[in-house]
Amino acid sequence: MEKEIQSLRLQLEQIDQENKRLRDLLKIQDTDPHVVNDKLEPRSSLSNAEIGRYSRQLILPEIGVQGQLKLANTSVLVVGAGGLGCPAGIYLAAAGVGRIGFIDYDAVELSNLHRQILHSEGKVGVAKSSSAASACSQLNSHVQCVPHHVQLDSSNALQIIKNYDIVLDASDNVATRYLLNDACILSQKPLVSGSALRFEGQLTVYGYKDGPCYRCLYPKPPPPETVTNCSDGGVLGVIPGIIGSMQALEAIKIACGMESSFCQKMLLFDGQEGTFRTIKLRPKQPNCIVCGQRPEITELIDYQQFCGSRPDDKEKSLSVLGREDRISVQEYKEVLDIGQKHVLVDVRMPVEMEICQLPAEVYNLPVNCIDREDRLASLRDHIVSKSARGENQPFPVYVVCRRGNDSQIAVQKLKNHIKSESIKFKDISGGLYAWAKHIDTEFPVY
Ligand SMILES: Nc1ncnc2c1ncn2[C@@H]1O[C@H](COP(=O)(O)OP(=O)(O)OP(=O)(O)O)[C@@H](O)[C@H]1O
Numbered sequence: 327m328e329k330e331i332q333s334l335r336l337q338l339e340q341i342d343q344e345n346k347r348l349r350d351l352l353k354i355q356d357t358d359p360h361v362v363n364d365k366l367e368p369r370s371s372l373s374n375a376e377i378g379r380y381s382r383q384l385i386l387p388e389i390g391v392q393g394q395l396k397l398a399n400t401s402v403l404v405v406g407a408g409g410l411g412c413p414a415g416i417y418l419a420a421a422g423v424g425r426i427g428f429i430d431y432d433a434v435e436l437s438n439l440h441r442q443i444l445h446s447e448g449k450v451g452v453a454k455s456s457s458a459a460s461a462c463s464q465l466n467s468h469v470q471c472v473p474h475h476v477q478l479d480s481s482n483a484l485q486i487i488k489n490y491d492i493v494l495d496a497s498d499n500v501a502t503r504y505l506l507n508d509a510c511i512l513s514q515k516p517l518v519s520g521s522a523l524r525f526e527g528q529l530t531v532y533g534y535k536d537g538p539c540y541r542c543l544y545p546k547p548p549p550p551e552t553v554t555n556c557s558d559g560g561v562l563g564v565i566p567g568i569i570g571s572m573q574a575l576e577a578i579k580i581a582c583g584m585e586s587s588f589c590q591k592m593l594l595f596d597g598q599e600g601t602f603r604t605i606k607l608r609p610k611q612p613n614c615i616v617c618g619q620r621p622e623i624t625e626l627i628d629y630q631q632f633c634g635s636r637p638d639d640k641e642k643s644l645s646v647l648g649r650e651d652r653i654s655v656q657e658y659k660e661v662l663d664i665g666q667k668h669v670l671v672d673v674r675m676p677v678e679m680e681i682c683q684l685p686a687e688v689y690n691l692p693v694n695c696i697d698r699e700d701r702l703a704s705l706r707d708h709i710v711s712k713s714a715r716g717e718n719q720p721f722p723v724y725v726v727c728r729r730g731n732d733s734q735i736a737v738q739k740l741k742n743h744i745k746s747e748s749i750k751f752k753d754i755s756g757g758l759y760a761w762a763k764h765i766d767t768e769f770p771v772y
């Protein structure tokens with residue numbers, strides 16, 4: 327009997343979750359991403375419920391009733407409901423900010439849950455903006471939480487930003503950073519900017535008082551191939567947790583009329599060392615093309631073109647090899663099935679090799695070690711030991727990586743370093759992702 331009740335409870339819970347997921351999906355469709363319907367009602371006093379709820383921060387002399395009212399009269403736009411946006415959003419909601427907007431074009435994925443703490447297992451597949459907004463509404467029903475399920479770009483940024491007083495950059499790409507910088511300068515809104523990667527994080531406030539803007543510090547975007555995101559470089563979840571929380575702190579201070587600690591200063595956090603450092607930044611540059619004395623940028627430009635990358639090209643795919651230097655995953659499966667002699671070189675990092683490997687004998691040579699003479703010599707020896715003597719055909723060496731980009735670079739380099747008529751290097755197109763998609767759907771994806 328008890329078991330039956332437990333199983334019914336479980337079923338009910340699952341139905342509840344599915345119900346909620348469908349309701350959230352409907353909500354997304356109903357949301358006009360550009361319009362915030364009702365104006366924030368100006369508030370001049372706190373209700374008893376609010377006095378009780380905020381009591382512990384109300385008694386801080388720096389906040390008090392006036393500070394709490396300022397918070398209630400402030401709207402904050404969080405751009406990106408991901409690793410930074412989630413912790414930032416939940417603290418803003420808890421603190422009683424009047425309106426929080428969440429912009430995100432993406433949907434929740436399983437690999438987000440270790441750090442994007444407003445999303446839960448039942449929300450996988452749901453729009454991040456609506457998942458974050460609904461989590462914050464559940465925490466604090468006094469706060470208006472607005473989901474914008476849209477990609478912020480030059481066509482909509484000014485229109486969306488104008489409804490908010492403070493903007494948080496919780497995005498993860500250079501094009502959006504420049505877009506937000508220019509849009510915030512043009513709209514005269516402070517931009518609280520954060521970033522996190524691996525064990526490190528950064529925080530600063532751009533375009534506020536005499537502080538510099540993003541362009542004052544970085545007039546030119548970095549070459550796209552030098553930029554690493556969390557999906558490639560990795561990140562420990564608590565790092566964006568710390569930086570996102572500090573973004574909320576700065577936004578709250580600005581909203582309450584306190585000084586921001588990071589105007590013309592940048593916080594550098596090293597989670598491995600456990601250190602926080604603050605460096606002084608150059609002041610606002612008189613010749614800056616957006617915030618300077620004679621600005622050239624007076625309206626938003628094409629940021630994808632300017633940066634050479636798009637906000638949503640997280641999985642860039644290279645195509646630097648010809649067809650004759652490549653093999654599809656289906657062809658490689660055939661190689662395994664017929665037992666063709668070959669060498670498989672996996673060019674991922676050792677830490678990735680521990681996660682999963684193709685079902686074959688694998689030789690590991692990380693792509694960043696491929697120029698080392700000693701590593702090349704070992705590979706050469708390995709290939710020689712495996713190749714049959716007296717073969718007419720060149721001996722096949724297949725190169726694989728996670729997504730099929732590094733493997734192409736590796737083949738180019740190997741062809742240069744090991745110039746041999748008797749060896750044919752080929753890249754396995756699409757790498758382990760393609761293997762998991764087309765050959766073995768049970769293969770782990772990370
Ligand atoms: N221009 C933009 N408009 C709307 N949302 C954006 C824009 N640029 C980035 N984002 C969102 O900002 C969030 C940044 O989150 P985060 O850095 O944690 O990365 P992620 O893309 O979710 O994760 P991963 O890199 O692991 O796939 C993402 O959800 C992304 O969709």
Ligand SMILES: [Zn+2]
Pocket residue numbers: 538539540541542543610611614615616617618
């Ligand atoms: Zn500037």
